[in-house]
Amino acid sequence: MFSFKDMPPSAASLFAAYASFATSMMMIRSITNDLLPPKLISFISSIFNYFFTLKSSPQTTLVIKNKTNYAKNQVFDAAEIYLRTKISPSMDRLAASKTPRQHRVSLSMDKDQEIVDQFQDIHLKWRFVAEKTKEDRQHIEEKRHYELSFHKKFMDKVVDFYLPYILRRAKEIKAMENVSKLCSQNLSYSDDFGDERCRGNWGSIGLEHPATFDTLAMDPDLKKMIIDDLDRFLKRKEFYRKVGKAWKRGYLLYGPPGTGKSSLIAAMANYLKFDIYDLDLTDICSNSELRRSLLSTSNRSILVIEDIDCSVNLQNRANSDDESENNDDYRSKLTLSGMLNFMDGLWSSCGDERIIVLTTNHKDRLDPALLRPGRMDVHIYLSYCTSKAFEALTTNYLGGGAIHHPLYEEIKALIEYANVTPAEVAEELMKDDDIDIVMEGLAKFVKLKREEQNGGNKAPEKEGNEMEVVGGRRRRKWESTKNHGEESNREF
Numbered sequence: 231m232f233s234f235k236d237m238p239p240s241a242a243s244l245f246a247a248y249a250s251f252a253t254s255m256m257m258i259r260s261i262t263n264d265l266l267p268p269k270l271i272s273f274i275s276s277i278f279n280y281f282f283t284l285k286s287s288p289q290t291t292l293v294i295k296n297k298t299n300y301a302k303n304q305v306f307d308a309a310e311i312y313l314r315t316k317i318s319p320s321m322d323r324l325a326a327s328k329t330p331r332q333h334r335v336s337l338s339m340d341k342d343q344e345i346v347d348q349f350q351d352i353h354l355k356w357r358f359v360a361e362k363t364k365e366d367r368q369h370i371e372e373k374r375h376y377e378l379s380f381h382k383k384f385m386d387k388v389v390d391f392y393l394p395y396i397l398r399r400a401k402e403i404k405a406m407e408n409v410s411k412l413c414s415q416n417l418s419y420s421d422d423f424g425d426e427r428c429r430g431n432w433g434s435i436g437l438e439h440p441a442t443f444d445t446l447a448m449d450p451d452l453k454k455m456i457i458d459d460l461d462r463f464l465k466r467k468e469f470y471r472k473v474g475k476a477w478k479r480g481y482l483l484y485g486p487p488g489t490g491k492s493s494l495i496a497a498m499a500n501y502l503k504f505d506i507y508d509l510d511l512t513d514i515c516s517n518s519e520l521r522r523s524l525l526s527t528s529n530r531s532i533l534v535i536e537d538i539d540c541s542v543n544l545q546n547r548a549n550s551d552d553e554s555e556n557n558d559d560y561r562s563k564l565t566l567s568g569m570l571n572f573m574d575g576l577w578s579s580c581g582d583e584r585i586i587v588l589t590t591n592h593k594d595r596l597d598p599a600l601l602r603p604g605r606m607d608v609h610i611y612l613s614y615c616t617s618k619a620f621e622a623l624t625t626n627y628l629g630g631g632a633i634h635h636p637l638y639e640e641i642k643a644l645i646e647y648a649n650v651t652p653a654e655v656a657e658e659l660m661k662d663d664d665i666d667i668v669m670e671g672l673a674k675f676v677k678l679k680r681e682e683q684n685g686g687n688k689a690p691e692k693e694g695n696e697m698e699v700v701g702g703r704r705r706r707k708w709e710s711t712k713n714h715g716e717e718s719n720r721e722f
């Protein structure tokens with residue numbers, strides 16, 4: 231049985247004071263109910279309550295959960311990055327982790343640990359709370375949150391200045407870390423326990439793809455145009471807001487297999503230091519599942535859907551609305567219109583700095599709805615290896631001296647007349663350490679390809695890299711080597 235005697239003397243006297251206050255308030259209320267207006271009575275009692283609670287606990291605690299209803303909680307993610315910089319050797323327990331791909335051991339707060347921080351005149355205490363909700367061989371599911379405690383009088387300052395400061399710092403730290411993440415739904419959360427930027431049903435590993443714009447073999451002008459386009463996109467936050475458009479940009483990369491579509495995506499992520507969300511539509515069964523997945527992606531990320539034409543049979547509403555199909559069936563399926571509506575609407579407007587990249591080997595098989603301006607703003611054709619791409623590849627694989635090799639010019643000329651992919655050329659360039667063997671092998675390979683393709687007589691009709699910026703007031707189209715080396719820069 232509970233008794234006052236069990237309580238510490240200070241708590242007992244506090245409790246007794248509050249109990250006598252509550253009783254007197256009830257008595258006063260019953261006596262004065264007819265005499266004083268109810269508003270005045272509740273005002274007096276609220277003042278007393280405020281004073282009483284202030285006296286009992288001057289501290290307040292903000293609970294920062296890792297997820298809001300659907301979306302990731304940016305404050306939680308930022309706190310996680312920020313607090314790693316506040317870890318000190320004086321802490322009792324720390325979590326240490328390293329995945330095969332991480333270069334260094336990473337330390338983070340462990341369960342129930344606290345970190346003290348100072349911001350201007352505010353003394354703050356962070357506590358990390360984690361509760362396992364499910365564990366099996368492949369997955370560990372946890373509910374996690376931070377508790378941030380500080381004096382009540384600083385509430386406005388914390389919300390208006392301290393938390394925005396943490397969001398800013400986390401962004402800077404992430405940019406400095408120089409590591410992009412590859413997030414996929416096929417990776418379990420435990421693949422990278424130490425880094426938890428990709429959450430929801432996304433698992434993550436460090437993006438270790440070495441492709442950069444420097445190593446990418448494509449016409450230098452096209453490369454520059456892509457980089458400029460990305461830079462312009464990043465700088466235009468205010469512009470997007472002014473014109474009332476979601477801050478996102480869509481790129482369609484198309485071309486034969488092995489021409490560098492996936493490498494270009496990795497180069498873009500490494501350049502922007504964005505995370506990649508690799509969305510496999512074959513894993514997604516319905517529009518609602520897609521929505522759930524997309525809402526748990528983070529800002530400053532590239533959403534990639536590879537081989538959009540063959541990953542799933544996306545149908546338009548008009549096609550899928552056959553008589554026998556009822557509405558529930560429609561809703562429970564993944565449809566093209568469901569995907570487009572979601573990309574145009576909700577998802578893109580609840581995040582900033584979003585890039586969507588679709589890849590395909592067959593642009594002509596795509597539904598025109600997918601390609602319209604505003605959805606895929608830039609169409610980039612990755613072509614078979616051109617002489618300029620060959621120059622870049624040989625310099626990259628064999629060093630600058632390769633241009634003096636006796637077979638260099640011959641192969642460069644030959645390559646314009648054969649459909650060989652940069653992937654095939656790269657493979658030939660790696661076949662031996664001896665440059666003579668490599669160049670002879672490559673020359674033979676290109677000649678053989680050419681003969682196979684046109685019987686050795688006529689040159690195939692070969693197109694170079696191409697980039698088209700669609701939408702907006704002006705449409706720009708850039709083509710290179712279409713007429714075998716002559717570049718044109720057209721606006722129409």
Ligand SMILES: Nc1ncnc2c1ncn2[C@@H]1O[C@H](COP(=O)(O)OP(=O)(O)OP(=O)(O)O)[C@@H](O)[C@H]1O
Pocket residue numbers: 445446447448485486487488489490491492493494591612619652653654656
């Ligand atoms: N333009 C390029 N520059 C440098 N390397 C390239 C280029 N294209 C291809 N490669 C080399 O070929 C390999 C395969 O290229 P990648 O996976 O990017 O082709 P892809 O266009 O995505 O092919 P797929 O259509 O089959 O997905 C790369 O790992 C890279 O080594």
Ligand SMILES: [Mg+2]
Pocket residue numbers: 491492493536589
């Ligand atoms: Mg690819």
